Amino acid sequence: MTDPSGQSPPRERILDTAYELFSRHGIGAVGVDRIVAESSVAKMTLYRHFPSKTELALAFLELRERRWTRDWLQSEVQRLASTPRDRLLAIFDVFDEWFHRPDYEGCSFINTLLEMRESDPLHEAAAHHLSVIRGFIEDLAGQAGVEHPEEIAFQLQLLMIGAIVAAGRGDLDAARRARSTAELILVQDAGV
Amino acid sequence: MTDPSGQSPPRERILDTAYELFSRHGIGAVGVDRIVAESSVAKMTLYRHFPSKTELALAFLELRERRWTRDWLQSEVQRLASTPRDRLLAIFDVFDEWFHRPDYEGCSFINTLLEMRESDPLHEAAAHHLSVIRGFIEDLAGQAGVEHPEEIAFQLQLLMIGAIVAAGRGDLDAARRARSTAELILVQDAGV
DNA sequence: CGTGAAGTATACAGATCTGTCTACCGTAGC
DNA sequence: GCTACGGTAGACAGATCTGTATACTTCACG
Numbered sequence: 001m002t003d004p005s006g007q008s009p010p011r012e013r014i015l016d017t018a019y020e021l022f023s024r025h026g027i028g029a030v031g032v033d034r035i036v037a038e039s040s041v042a043k044m045t046l047y048r049h050f051p052s053k054t055e056l057a058l059a060f061l062e063l064r065e066r067r068w069t070r071d072w073l074q075s076e077v078q079r080l081a082s083t084p085r086d087r088l089l090a091i092f093d094v095f096d097e098w099f100h101r102p103d104y105e106g107c108s109f110i111n112t113l114l115e116m117r118e119s120d121p122l123h124e125a126a127a128h129h130l131s132v133i134r135g136f137i138e139d140l141a142g143q144a145g146v147e148h149p150e151e152i153a154f155q156l157q158l159l160m161i162g163a164i165v166a167a168g169r170g171d172l173d174a175a176r177r178a179r180s181t182a183e184l185i186l187v188q189d190a191g192v
Numbered sequence: 193m194t195d196p197s198g199q200s201p202p203r204e205r206i207l208d209t210a211y212e213l214f215s216r217h218g219i220g221a222v223g224v225d226r227i228v229a230e231s232s233v234a235k236m237t238l239y240r241h242f243p244s245k246t247e248l249a250l251a252f253l254e255l256r257e258r259r260w261t262r263d264w265l266q267s268e269v270q271r272l273a274s275t276p277r278d279r280l281l282a283i284f285d286v287f288d289e290w291f292h293r294p295d296y297e298g299c300s301f302i303n304t305l306l307e308m309r310e311s312d313p314l315h316e317a318a319a320h321h322l323s324v325i326r327g328f329i330e331d332l333a334g335q336a337g338v339e340h341p342e343e344i345a346f347q348l349q350l351l352m353i354g355a356i357v358a359a360g361r362g363d364l365d366a367a368r369r370a371r372s373t374a375e376l377i378l379v380q381d382a383g384v
Numbered sequence: 385c386g387t388g389a390a391g392t393a394t395a396c397a398g399a400t401c402t403g404t405c406t407a408c409c410g411t412a413g414c
Numbered sequence: 415g416c417t418a419c420g421g422t423a424g425a426c427a428g429a430t431c432t433g434t435a436t437a438c439t440t441c442a443c444g
Contacts, residue, residue, distance in 0.1 A: 053402065159351070159354060165306070165353045185373060
């Protein structure tokens with residue numbers, strides 16, 4: 001993991017630094033030079049491991065999916081609730097905690113999707129990572145035995161995205177409020 | 193309006209061009225030089241009317257509120273439906289047409305909110321213009337006699353924002369689908 | 385007239401960005 | 415010991431961006 005001098009290997013340091021900076025400030029707003037400086041690495045080393053900034057950003061989005069989507073969101077949802085149905089609602093409890101962090105950074109997938117033009121590989125990648133999240137919700141909905149898992153997942157993700165943007169505007173209680181509409185959606189499906 | 197040679201005054205041409213480019217490509221992605229070129233104006237003329245690019249972008253957001261929020265969204269909603277309650281739902285019909293346009297450009301307020309860092313005047317301005325839209329929805333909700341107009345407006349705007357981002361990802365039917373949850377929210381309020 | 389304001393055309397300063405090039409260093413493995 | 419490779423340090427090319435400076439034209443208005 002770490003070499004004798006106590007440092008992680010260069011590729012790992014680069015990606016870690018890119019993760020911190022890209023997720024906090026956005027991909028476009030962070031230059032390669034800053035990543036090089038803050039990861040204490042030579043510029044040539046970065047370009048040896050990642051042929052372009054775009055490739056580095058794609059690796060960042062992959063890492064974001066592992067750390068944010070899987071190791072945080074999915075993991076917390078499963079920790080907080082035990083039944084699939086409760087877990088669908090727990091998404092909004094997890095979001096509530098997230099929004100209230102003093103260093104709330106927003107969703108890199110939404111930010112990247114909107115920052116990059118269509119046909120940009122980063123735009124496509126962000127869209128993909130968002131659809132992975134929807135797949136996760138759809139799985140939960142399926143396990144919960146709802147009538148139309150795809151539809152439920154779509155509607156819940158609308159609320160999640162709306163809440164994330166609202167939180168970026170300063171509505172820190174957006175998740176708590178979105179949760180009540182999420183409940184409504186689940187009740188409605190059960191009633192059909 | 194137009195001078196003898198058939199051209200609008202320079203300030204108007206600049207703002208029109210900025211409107212087209214900023215709303216389609218985002219503020220950060222469009223340089224002052226391109227606006228200068230496409231509005232057939234000298235660079236000094238632009239900086240005579242707008243002291244900085246930020247001021248020009250603020251004027252663009254104001255214009256966006258007039259053209260998009262007032263002259264298009266509000267106007268279409270009132271044209272399509274006659275009762276306040278129907279008008280709340282008509283928002284999503286108007287969005288449906290919007291999303292299906294081949295040149296769907298997204299919401300400049302959301303884009304700017306996420307593109308600019310907090311404390312940036314453009315971030316604040318975008319947040320303001322979004323709250324104006326929520327005020328419009330809240331007014332309609334009040335006229336519709338719902339129990340909690342502020343809450344209804346908040347929830348409907350969550351759906352609107354979620355649908356706009358989903359449309360940016362390619363879900364062109366996001367508005368039509370969001371509409372059904374909007375109906376649910378209104379029914380729920382009526383039932384309390 | 386003739387004066388001053390507004391517009392034009394263009395060059396330029398200064399910053400920043402991505403990506404490349406060169407020269408050097410340390411070390412692991414043969 | 416030598417070689418090959420990964421990393422370092424820093425300069426640099428070339429593009430792009432905001433904003434300014436300069437010199438010329440046009441035209442309304444007193």
